[in-house]
Amino acid sequence: MRRLSFAIATLLAATATVPLAIAKGPDGPSAPVDQIVDQGTRHGEVMRIAQYLTDVIGARLTNSPGMRQAEDWTQAKFREWGLTNVHKEGFEFGRGWSARNASVKMVAPRPLTLIAAPLAWTPGTNGPITGQVVLAPMADEAALDQYKGKLKGKIVLITEPADIADATSPAFRRYGDADLDKADTFELPGGPSAATRPQRGPARQIFLAKRDAFLKAEGAIAYATMSSRNGKLIHGQNSQFRVGATPPLPGFEIAAEDYRRLARLAKMGATPSLELSSDVTYDDSDTKAYNVIADIPGTDAKAGYVMAGAHMDSWAMGDGAADNAAGVSMVMEAARIIKALNIKTKRAIRFVLWSGEEQGLLGSMAYIENHIATRTIDPTLTDPARYAAWGKSFPIKPGPDHARLAAYFNLDNGSGRIRGIYTQGNTAVVPIFRDWLAPFSSFGATKVATALTDSTDHVFFDVVGIPAFQFIQDPLDYASTVHHTDVDTFDHLKPEDMRQGAIILAAFLINAANTSDPLPRVPLATQPKTLSEFYPAPGAK
Template sequence: MRHLLASLTLATVIAIPAFAAEPEPVDFDMVNRIRDEGFNHSQVMETLEYMTDVIGPRLTGSPALRRANDWTRDKFSEWGLKNAHLEGFEFGRGWSFSKSVVRMVAPREAQLYALPLSWHPGTNGVIRGEAIKAIIKSEKDFEKFKGKLKGKIVLLSDGGKPSIPDKPLFRRLSAEELAKREAFRIPDDEPDRSDRFAKIFHFQPKLYAFLKEEGALAVVRRSPRDAALIEASAYMHKTGESPDIPAVAMSSEDYRRLLRLIEHEQTVELEMEVVARYYDDDPKAYNTIAEIPGRGRNPQVVMAGAHLDSWFVGDGAVDNGVGSAIVMEAARILSALKVKPRRTIRFALWGGEEQGLYGSAAYVQNHFGTRPPPADEEKAKLPSFFWFSDTYPVTTKPEHEKLSVYFNIDNGSGRIRGIYGEGNAAAAPIFERWFTPFHDLAAETITLNKTGGTDHLYFQWVGLPAYQFIQDPLDYGARLHHTQIDTFDHVQAKDAKQAAVILASFLYHAAMREERFPRTPLPHK
């Protein structure tokens, strides 16, 4: 980063030597107060513990997420924030499960480890049937299995290859890794990924209709992870589009055993009981919004956000309960210090992130700007996440001018090590100054590279400054992300406190700047 900043500074001096810019101001007295409140009086882990242990997993549309919405709204109000409220967006059905038991009963008895796929029905009691391997990847494969699936439990996945662990499960970013992230990657002309997702999206209903017509009892898929870690994420949440057949994701080790037995011409029988239910009383899901008001009648706004929703197999602690707790803790710190910011500091806890950034997408389009749907009707049926950045023009709304900057937290519980600058060269020297009080906390890396996959994207896609922090990976990707062991035990308390303190300081300084945060050009063809 020092090389990047030196280059930027030299370019500025050469271009306008008589008007060298003053360094970005840092209020070190306020930083001291934020550090004291955040390190010596923290509530971040108490907030997270209630969210994960008491409320539990927060699948979008479920009663649990709505309880979390209500609880976080009330907590913001309790801490003295203003205008705490919920904003709804169209989503579809809610879903939850309370029981999942899968056993092999022939050629021998064995307990199998499996969890239901989200938005799939229960079994309505215990069902029993022969397991059959049926790799069906397109409509062309239907003919091969016609008349063969009645009364069967269908194994839809291949076995994959067992993984060989060759890296530490838990790790922090090294100096070398951080240096690599600083180096700017010049964008390539990336291929359109939406075509592949469109095929999967449109094929799933046809697959389940075929299985139902053929009389299949249930579906089993292999979890994409090894070591008995189960991911059971499915996406058919729209009203009227739910599958008619129960389905589970099974541990890879158990699943491969079943395939080996079948390949050796053993008759494999399974027994399954899944209790699941849908919730159709409200097709909307919700974002929680609260703020610390700025000065004047119509001040500009700075924002911080994290997604409150989670998947359902664990408790959603590192993804992304801790991110929500960090955002809430930053709000609590600033409110406890009775700050009087120039700009309003707004906090958002998003719903629907896991299914395609639904909550932040709706908020951005309702408040800041839109982009037209694609001309291709099939592509337009996809969630907007797959096409929103590719259509033009961007149409802005009045609030677009008022938003100064947005910060997002969604990479697990690892401490903040820096920030992705999203190609904004003017932001780099500002971030460098704001990180100055936190070099002792290992936070100083700034890269102009972009990062994706989370809720800052829609802000960026309508031309607003929006940023995700660089965080230590810990064991987030290695074993926690979207699995049943995503629980409170795996959150690092000191790291969460560090992140909340840095976020609170960034928000304060963004809210107090003389000028609105610098922007890159509005996206255009």
């Protein structure tokens, strides 16, 4: 049994003598920290939630059987805890896909089992298939012509093998003060990070379709890509999920070390051959993906609501533990804590478990369009072009819940301990959040950082003027090892960190739901005079 940290143990001891009542402040009732700590530790469920999502359900690729099971199970838990308005809200996505088993074996020049995964939404092999390997890197359309007449009956390695890089950073780390200080830098609108905000143009998808058609026309029997990480880590990522747009040939991702070996053998003329097998299933019976929604009602129906969310979908390899069963479990545990303590708040508190985040924040985008705001976008655009255009299209038209949603809090950085919160350039909330974090300084959560952080479900809330925030979390081994890989399992989750995260989230939600006035908002964005200066193209200087 793991020992509780000194800070949590101290607060637990305090609950024996502090009256179980919500402290009254000048701005409405504030979060009863000691009660929350007691409920989140002595009676905590966060790791049981995480274990069911990972060990029992496992991977939750959008619209896969695992995701459907997770949708049902999480709704049942919300109802069990007494939340109301528990339901699924659908949006158009694409095909369901799952892989029952797969294998990649080198059969010449010697037998060897390789580490590999089928690429999501690629077809199965319909039994084992065998073919010679040909190295034919296809980075762009211009590269295709040189391989005409050379691929019939072949298994094509379509990425140039990158040289192995030396590891220069620790695989596991926690933030120090200097790391946290770097995040507390205000960036003027249109600054450097504008170029790194969600941008996925249509050119890549158009090329992928042409590449796949070329491989099929040339008579290739399968293709393979190289994993982007060393250490035999694999991901199986692929973005071709729309009905009518899935690839025609079986595709595999091969571990970097195994892929380089195949490429070396091919280059030296040793003619490697592979035996491939993948047993996959498509499901087109319901092409909608679903967000799971549950509420704790407020005492004032006119006061609006605050919200917490995390994406429940994962990639098909591993069990989607750090990304993002960790965030889902902390959000669900915050809901359970608040209900278990029967805490009443002026505003309602809504909990949402997103789908389709890994394919471009699709679930949160759909929710925003249905409830919060719409933007003027070319109606012919589809993913990922629509994703790229969404955050920089004007005008913004507020929807029915734009004024009602007072704040959104997101968790999607693994299971690391919360160290603070990003304000997304909202300077007016800085003193408020410092006060809210004050009880948790001994927990290690102290930093209120004005920096922007991107690439998860708070982003599109923020760009339509909703106060939307992502917590700062210790990175642990998230980026180095587990993110989207086959080793993203329960083993890598940190129980004490996740208990701390759920406790802080519950406190923030209670505070946000009870403030006399909603949290301050930044001005609703309007089209800048020179759009390209504020939203430069990827790679622009």
